[in-house]
Amino acid sequence: MDKTKPLILITNDDGVSAPGIRALISIMAEIGEIVVVAPDSPQSAMGHAITTNSTLYINKISKEGDVITEYSCSGTPVDCVKLAVNEILKRKPDLCVSGVNHGSNSSINVIYSGTMSAAVEAGIEGIPAIGFSLLDYDWNANFDPIKSFIKKIALEVLDNSLPEGVVLNVNFPKLVEKEIKGIRICRQAKAFWAEKFYKRQTPQGRDYYWLAGEFINQDQGEDTDEWALANGYISVVPVQFDLTAHHAIQNLNTRKWNE
């Protein structure tokens, strides 16, 4: 590997053939040595799932001599990062980027997102990491308007790293480049999904359910990712993997647990 270039691990949750990761690869190829390790099939909404009770397969899909080294993996996005770091890469990468996801990972979506879980796993392993998502679920989404911003954000993180225990959740509004107002550091909006299940029957007459739902945001804060995206900004939320609600410890300590 070229030691003068940063080593960049690329993954996603839509699968290695998704246009979003192809766009991300083309951008990262301009700034680093690239290794792709991505799921061999779509793994959306896998959260931080890992495969502990079954086997994992890796397929090298790039050929000898290709500029970019690519692998597909049978596991989840988090499995991809673990396999990359422990079995595939010769050294710890300088950066891990995940995405570009076809669809939003803003607000509470971060917790269900395979894209972000891959970034979080890299963060746990001490690798600066960023998840990128575009607010367009279309497989033919246009990633051109956001390419310059992705490059800028990746270079900033390569130059100055990230605070310890933090990865970035970057979401892009679906806009043409000149309509994008810039980058805003945000907090995650307090929004949620009002769940709805479609209840139908199989051809054999058995009931089944299919998850749907409506995204409800009642958090009007101008410091939130939802506000930024609705107002033409790119949202950047620092995400932590220490899940302790430190602010709640004092309250809980006032209770009589041991009486």
Next chain:
Amino acid sequence: MDKTKPLILITNDDGVSAPGIRALISIMAEIGEIVVVAPDSPQSAMGHAITTNSTLYINKISKEGDVITEYSCSGTPVDCVKLAVNEILKRKPDLCVSGVNHGSNSSINVIYSGTMSAAVEAGIEGIPAIGFSLLDYDWNANFDPIKSFIKKIALEVLDNSLPEGVVLNVNFPKLVEKEIKGIRICRQAKAFWAEKFYKRQTPQGRDYYWLAGEFINQDQGEDTDEWALANGYISVVPVQFDLTAHHAIQNLNTRKWNE
């Protein structure tokens, strides 16, 4: 449903037939009206995965007239909570308890845990929620020593609820009851898994990998869950689902993102 008793939703990630959830059901039956909605097969390490690209099935496994109503579900622990709240229960439960997990969910394990993700999902839906785990992976683990503590913690949460946006991650040391020193409110220890993959070959000669690993804790803080458990205490960590690293926002705002 009996309106004088609290309505308690019970789930887990080891599957509806696991001894851990059977123990939890027996305890909760003493204090509330019980509905069980748990995976029909083991779903450990599923993190916050949800099923969006496929069907979900629910089977009622209790009979008419049974004191406890039980369902198994084909999905993940988070799916179970969503289906319970939206399709099965007639009203929002007063408490959701998940577990008792066969094995630890302390420290960084919280992020991979299906047990805890079920509790977190309930928390997102505004339901006071607790995940319980015993530091014993054995299917025949003895849950008797921890039953009185589980009851005490559940009653405390039913009486006084929890701070907004917080669920509890409760882990029990593998000790006889009289050796358990009490309950401690803790923060999540900064520990991680030093990954290792077993690399083997299928009978057909194809390489496969199997995730293993060693848990490494270099956080010696006496306010951590790992310290509490190693010293004979039950650890209670308040867990949040706002993943924003609020402390990092100021640092990131000093950077030149828009130049």
